[in-house]
Amino acid sequence: MVMKALIVDDEFHAREELEALLNETGEFQVAGKCANALEAIQAIRREKPDVLFLDIQMPAINGFELLSMIDESHMPIVVFVTAYDEYALKAFEESPLDYLLKPVEKARLAKTIQKIRRLQKNGEHPVYAGQAIRKIPCLLSSKVKLVNVDDVEYVRSSEAGIYVVTASAEYYTELSLATLESRTGLVRCHRQFLVNLDLIDEILLQENLLAEIKMKSGKRVPVSRRHLKKLKETLQF
Amino acid sequence: MHLLLHLIQAMAVFVVIAYAYCKSPWFRPVVFGSLGARDKIVLYLFFSLLSILGTYLGMPVQDAIANTRAIGPVLAGLIGGPLLGTAVGFTGGLHRYFLGGFTALSCSVSTTVEGTIGGLVCLYLYRKGRQEKRLDPKVGFLTTFFAELVQMAIILLVSRPFGDALSLVQTIAVPMILSSSMGAALFLNMVQDQRNIFDRVAATTSARALKIAERTVNILRRGFNRESAADLAQVIHEEAAVGAVAITDTEKVLAFVGYGSDHHLPGEPIASALTREAIEENRVVFVDGVRASYACPLSKDCPLHSVLVVPLEVDGRVIGTIKLYERSSQRFLNMNRALGEGIASLLSNQLLQSQYEMQKSLLVRSELKLLQAQVNPHFLFNALNTIVSILRNDAGRAKDLLIHLSNLFRKNLNRSEDLSTLEEELEHVHSYLEIEKARLAGRLQVDMEIDPTLLGLRMPTFTLQPLIENAIKHGISNMLEPGRAVIRARRDNGIALIEIEDNAGSFVEKEVRDGHGIRIVDKRLKILFGAAYGTTVACRPGEQTKVTVRIPVGGG
Numbered sequence: 158m159v160m161k162a163l164i165v166d167d168e169f170h171a172r173e174e175l176e177a178l179l180n181e182t183g184e185f186q187v188a189g190k191c192a193n194a195l196e197a198i199q200a201i202r203r204e205k206p207d208v209l210f211l212d213i214q215m216p217a218i219n220g221f222e223l224l225s226m227i228d229e230s231h232m233p234i235v236v237f238v239t240a241y242d243e244y245a246l247k248a249f250e251e252s253p254l255d256y257l258l259k260p261v262e263k264a265r266l267a268k269t270i271q272k273i274r275r276l277q278k279n280g281e282h283p284v285y286a287g288q289a290i291r292k293i294p295c296l297l298s299s300k301v302k303l304v305n306v307d308d309v310e311y312v313r314s315s316e317a318g319i320y321v322v323t324a325s326a327e328y329y330t331e332l333s334l335a336t337l338e339s340r341t342g343l344v345r346c347h348r349q350f351l352v353n354l355d356l357i358d359e360i361l362l363q364e365n366l367l368a369e370i371k372m373k374s375g376k377r378v379p380v381s382r383r384h385l386k387k388l389k390e391t392l393q394f
Numbered sequence: 395m396h397l398l399l400h401l402i403q404a405m406a407v408f409v410v411i412a413y414a415y416c417k418s419p420w421f422r423p424v425v426f427g428s429l430g431a432r433d434k435i436v437l438y439l440f441f442s443l444l445s446i447l448g449t450y451l452g453m454p455v456q457d458a459i460a461n462t463r464a465i466g467p468v469l470a471g472l473i474g475g476p477l478l479g480t481a482v483g484f485t486g487g488l489h490r491y492f493l494g495g496f497t498a499l500s501c502s503v504s505t506t507v508e509g510t511i512g513g514l515v516c517l518y519l520y521r522k523g524r525q526e527k528r529l530d531p532k533v534g535f536l537t538t539f540f541a542e543l544v545q546m547a548i549i550l551l552v553s554r555p556f557g558d559a560l561s562l563v564q565t566i567a568v569p570m571i572l573s574s575s576m577g578a579a580l581f582l583n584m585v586q587d588q589r590n591i592f593d594r595v596a597a598t599t600s601a602r603a604l605k606i607a608e609r610t611v612n613i614l615r616r617g618f619n620r621e622s623a624a625d626l627a628q629v630i631h632e633e634a635a636v637g638a639v640a641i642t643d644t645e646k647v648l649a650f651v652g653y654g655s656d657h658h659l660p661g662e663p664i665a666s667a668l669t670r671e672a673i674e675e676n677r678v679v680f681v682d683g684v685r686a687s688y689a690c691p692l693s694k695d696c697p698l699h700s701v702l703v704v705p706l707e708v709d710g711r712v713i714g715t716i717k718l719y720e721r722s723s724q725r726f727l728n729m730n731r732a733l734g735e736g737i738a739s740l741l742s743n744q745l746l747q748s749q750y751e752m753q754k755s756l757l758v759r760s761e762l763k764l765l766q767a768q769v770n771p772h773f774l775f776n777a778l779n780t781i782v783s784i785l786r787n788d789a790g791r792a793k794d795l796l797i798h799l800s801n802l803f804r805k806n807l808n809r810s811e812d813l814s815t816l817e818e819e820l821e822h823v824h825s826y827l828e829i830e831k832a833r834l835a836g837r838l839q840v841d842m843e844i845d846p847t848l849l850g851l852r853m854p855t856f857t858l859q860p861l862i863e864n865a866i867k868h869g870i871s872n873m874l875e876p877g878r879a880v881i882r883a884r885r886d887n888g889i890a891l892i893e894i895e896d897n898a899g900s901f902v903e904k905e906v907r908d909g910h911g912i913r914i915v916d917k918r919l920k921i922l923f924g925a926a927y928g929t930t931v932a933c934r935p936g937e938q939t940k941v942t943v944r945i946p947v948g949g950g
Contacts, residue, residue, distance in 0.1 A: 167871075168776070169835035174783035193874050214772070216872040240775035259779035301874050 159183075160273070163204060164190045165197040165223070166212035166238065171259060175210055175238065178261055184270050194218035195294055195301055198226060198331040206233045208273060210257075213239040217301055218294055225288050225340050228333050234273055234283050254285065290340040293321050295328030302328055306341045310372045312351040324356075324374035346370065346388055347381045354392065397453060397460055397566065401573035404451035404462050405580070411444065412581040416588040434474055438481055441470035445486030445505065449493070456558065458497045460566040463490065464508045464545065465577045468538045471512020472528045472582075479516070483509020497562065500552035504545035511541045529586060535579040542571040603736050606633045607744075614744045618713065620660060623648035626741070630716070634733055638698060638719040644673050644712060653721055657693040665691040669715050672703040676712050678735060679703040682726050688719070700726040704738035708746045716741060773867075780833040795832055798825040816883060816892070817849040819858040823881075826859065830866050834877075838870055843882040851883070851890050853945050854918040860911030861894045861929070861941050869898030869939055885947065889927075892943040901933040912941060919943065 162185040166172045172190045179185040188204040191197040193215055201209070213220035220237060227233075237256035255269050276283070292303040308323045314334050321328045334351060337343055343351035352370055360380070361369045368380035368388075380388060415421055429437070445466030452461030463486050471479020486509075487502030515537045519528045527533055546563050553559035609629045616622045623641040627649040631639040638652025642664055650658040664670060668688070672679045681688045683700030690696030699722035705712045718734040720726045777799055785792040802825040814822075820842075831838050862881065870877030880895040916929040923946055933939045 167837075168780065168833055170780045170783035170833070174779070174786065177786060195874075216874050240779055241771040259775060260782040299875070 159186045160207040161186055161188045161204065162208045162210060163188055163197070163200055163206035163233070164210045165192075165194070165215070165220070166190075166210075167192055167215040168212075171212065171238075175261065178263065178266060179210075181263070182266065182270060193301075194223040194226065195296065195331060197223055198294075201227055201231055201233065202331075205231055207277075209233045209235045210238050211235055213237055213242055217303065221288060222290070224285055225290055226294070226332050226336060228336050229284070229339070230335075232283055232285070234276055235285065236269055236273075288340075289342075290332075290337070293328075293330055293332060293337070293341075295321055295330045297328070304328055304330075306343070307353075307355070309341075309343065309353050310356045310374060310376060311346075311353060311378045312337055312343060313378075314349045322376065324372075324376075344388070344391065346384045347379050348383075350378050352378050360388075360392075360394070397455065398569035398573065400453045401460060401462055401569050402576075404448065405465075405573050405577035407447070407451060408444065408462065408465060408577050409580050409584065411447075412584045415440065416584055421585075421588065429474060434478055437470060437474050438478060438485075441466040441478075441482040442485040444469075445482055446489050449486065449490050455565055456562050457495050458501075458562050458566070459490075459493070459495070460570055462570070462574050462577055463501075463505055464538060464542055464570075464574045465581065467505055467509030468512035468541050468574075468578055469534065469581060471509050471514070472516050472534060472537060474513075475516050475520075476510055476513025479509035479511070479513030480506060481509070483507065496558060497549055497553050500549045500559075501545075503552065504548040507544060507548065508541035511544065512537055529582055529589075531579040531582040531586065534582040535575045538575040538578040539571060542567075542574050546571075599733060602633050603733060603740070606630060606737055607740050609633070610741060611744055614741065614748045617748070618643070618648075618745055620648050624651075624660065627651040630718075630737060634718065634730060634737070636718045636730055636734075637721045637724060640717040640719070641714065642669060642717070643714040648714065652719065653697045654690065654693070654719070657690075657696065666701075666703075667691075668701065668703050669717065672705050672715050673712050676705050676707065678705070678738075680731060683720065683722065687722075697721045700724075702726065702731055702734045704735050706738055706745065707742045713745070776833055777829045780829070784832065791832075795829060798828045801825040802829065812855060813852050814855040814857075815849065816844075816851040816853065816858075819853065819855075820844070820849075820881075823858050823862050826863065830871075834866075834871060837873070837876050838866065839876065839878045841878070841880045843880060843884070845884050848883045848885065848890050848947075851945060851947065853943075854915075854922055857915050857919065857943065858892070858894075860915055861943070864911050865894050865896040865898075865939065865941070869896040869900050872900060873898050888947060890945045890947045892945065894941045894943075896939050897937065899933055899935050899937040899939050901931055901939040915943070919945065 162179055164172050164175050164179075164187060166175065169192075172192070176187050176190060179187055185208070188206050189200045191200050194217065197209075197211075200206075211220045211223065215223075218226070220239075224235060235254055237254060238259060238261065239256065240259045255272050257265060257269060290306065292305055293309065295302045295304050304321050304323065309321050310324060311322050312330075312334065313320050313322060317329075319330050319332060319334060319337075321330050334345075334349075338345050338351055341351075342353070344354055346352045352372075356373050358371045358373045358375075361371060363369060366382045366385060368385050370378040370380055372378060443466075445463050448461050448463035448465060449459060452459040452463070454460075467479055467483035467486055470482035483506040487505035490505060491498050491502035515533065516525075516528050519525050519533075546567050549563055550556070550559050553562075606629060610626055613622050613625045613629070627639045627641050628651050631651040636652070638650065638654055638658070640650045640658060641648045644664075646663050647658065647660050649660050664673075668679045668681065671677075680702050681700055687699055688701040690698055698719040700720045702718045703715050704717075706714045706716060716734070716738050718730060720730075777795075781792050781795045781799070784795065802822070805822050805825070827840050831840065858881075862879070865879050866877075870879060878897050880893070882891075882893040882895070884891055884893075912929055912931065919928040927944045927946060930942050930944070931939065932942070
């Protein structure tokens with residue numbers, strides 16, 4: 158069975174080379190090549206690849222950070238590809254992660270393929286201990302804005318997508334609510350909302366076990382019946 | 395004719411006196427041109443005696459005396475001004491007056507006038523700012539010549555009967571005018587020779603001091619220790635030509651060269667109370683061997699008799715002494731004392747300088763090594779991967795890149811000189827940029843705006859590389875959008891500015907970690923060119939980082 162692969166590397170020639178190498182093995186179908194983390198998040202959601210070949214050193218969001226931004230439900234098997242990273246890679250030696258050094262040797266790639274096959278055969282669902290997200294990548298018209306988690310008042314999900322809201326602005330992000338909930342300190346207060354507890358001004362209790370949160374900026378965030386109980390426990394009121 | 399010969403004889407006596415005078419201590423003020431009241435009295439007495447002697451050495455002619463009396467007053471006037479000239483002339487004249495004869499009055503008046511004339515010439519030359527000319531033999535000759543002419547006129551005007559006066563002047567005029575003028579000229583000639591000798595001595599002393607400075611500057615670069623002190627003492631001993639030279643630190647003798655080196659041994663603790671005094675009180679101690687003698691604490695047979703101990707001071711702290719000795723048979727020359735103190739202050743300065751330079755260069759050099767080492771792994775493996783990738787489709791380009799890579803590393807390894815020209819720096823950077831452009835494909839654009847007249851500009855080697863690397867590694871390669879770097883070299887108010895701009899504007903957040911390269915570049919520029927030069931960074935976050943390097947045009 159041919160595996161679906163996604164290549165993420167900020168260098169054009171590195172992507173081309175790896176694609177050629179993967180094609181030569183006959184084991185992969187390269188579903189896409191991404192130049193940065195944002196393209197990668199979209200492509201993973203769209204293509205649902207089996208294997209992700211991920212460069213570590215990339216602009217704005219590096220490979221490790223990207224890993225923590227992928228929804229666990231879509232998590233592919235990850236192979237780090239790096240030119241040189243003596244320290245960071247040591248930490249992954251015991252994990253299901255594999256890594257390749259650039260320039261990539263065919264023989265070394267063959268071993269990696271064996272390891273991936275073994276993982277698939279065992280049916281293991283890859284779980285990677287992701288690090289906390291400190292900055293949320295958000296798309297502006299032509300730029301990427303990295304929004305500091307501490308500045309976020311709340312995150313809301315709508316049909317148009319996920320929006321990160323600060324006191325002064327609102328940004329669109331590719332990250333899912335589930336990812337943000339598990340990798341940041343933001344707390345779920347509603348099916349469609351995460352809230353930053355540090356920026357809450359007051360909580361207005363309503364009838365029907367509903368509530369509304371007033372943020373320091375004055376913005377209001379709804380609290381659903383289901384989440385009010387947990388919120389009460391967390392904040393002890 | 396007989397008269398002329400006689401007067402020349404008298405003049406010869408003057409020349410001998412002049413010679414003796416030039417060798418005497420009273421002559422010094424004349425050389426150095428500063429006459430105090432005491433000096434003027436001495437000059438007055440000397441030239442008055444000279445004038446009176448002129449009268450006595452004269453020859454009686456027709457109830458008068460043919461003489462060289464004028465030389466004293468004229469010279470006194472020339473050297474000491476109108477007052478001194480007139481006073482000497484008056485004294486000589488008064489003496490002549492009491493000798494009597496029909497020219498007694500006229501001669502005494504004229505001698506006074508002659509002194510005044512000498513003085514007026516002196517005054518005139520001072521006003522013109524050409525006072526040096528007053529000791530010129532030619533000026534002396536002409537002044538005396540004129541003064542004697544005036545004397546003849548006065549004799550004719552004052553002495554009676556006129557017939558006798560006229561007859562006298564006819565006889566004495568030519569011999570007196572000639573002999574006196576020549577006498578004055580010869581006297582001044584002697585004075586000038588003596589001055590030249592003084593100048594030469596002063597020049598020799600300066601030359602010796604400079605020679606020592608020149609020979610010691612490289613020795614002290616090696617620090618202040620037993621080896622360098624031994625070389626230092628050797629040089630000073632050779633150049634200062636004293637009996638012995640010692641150099642100590644604050645506890646022991648570091649070096650000893652010359653007489654007494656059999657018992658004055660390097661490595662021994664300081665034995666002399668004089669040296670300890672010099673160190674503790676940070677002052678020059680001098681025992682001249684006349685009023686007090688240096689008694690060697692180590693050996694009774696020590697030939698050394700006089701000593702000069704000068705502390706060596708660095709940053710206000712005494713770190714040792716330098717000692718010059720003379721044997722009992724040699725007088726400790728004042729000149730050598732001055733030289734000794736001069737050498738000590740010179741060595742102190744050189745020590746301070748070398749200490750400072752050594753610390754700085756050690757620091758900067760090790761940091762530079764670190765910087766060069768930092769270039770390696772990431773860059774190298776990424777570059778190799780890029781080349782391997784390109785090789786698949788474009789072997790020619792891959793080959794070019796490999797050559798750039800080997801150029802870059804060769805230059806990194808070989809660039810041992812301290813200074814490079816802008817052109818060399820740009821060449822070095824060129825290979826680096828070619829590789830980075832290939833690696834980042836369309837994401838890096840580099841524009842050069844170089845004033846071609848600045849290509850010869852000199853700066854520390856590795857000035858540009860770290861700055862450009864910084865702009866790319868920590869700037870443009872972290873951008874999601876395409877990056878643009880500008881390397882600019884231009885003149886601004888007589889200073890060369892090299893600007894390295896990128897459109898990442900990520901300097902501030904990276905400052906703490908990666909400002910390293912810029913800091914070293916800045917430090918090296920400041921050491922080389924001074925605090926007014928170096929690097930400055932301006933950053934508009936997210937828009938632009940601009941590093942500006944200021945270098946003096948024609949500096950270095």
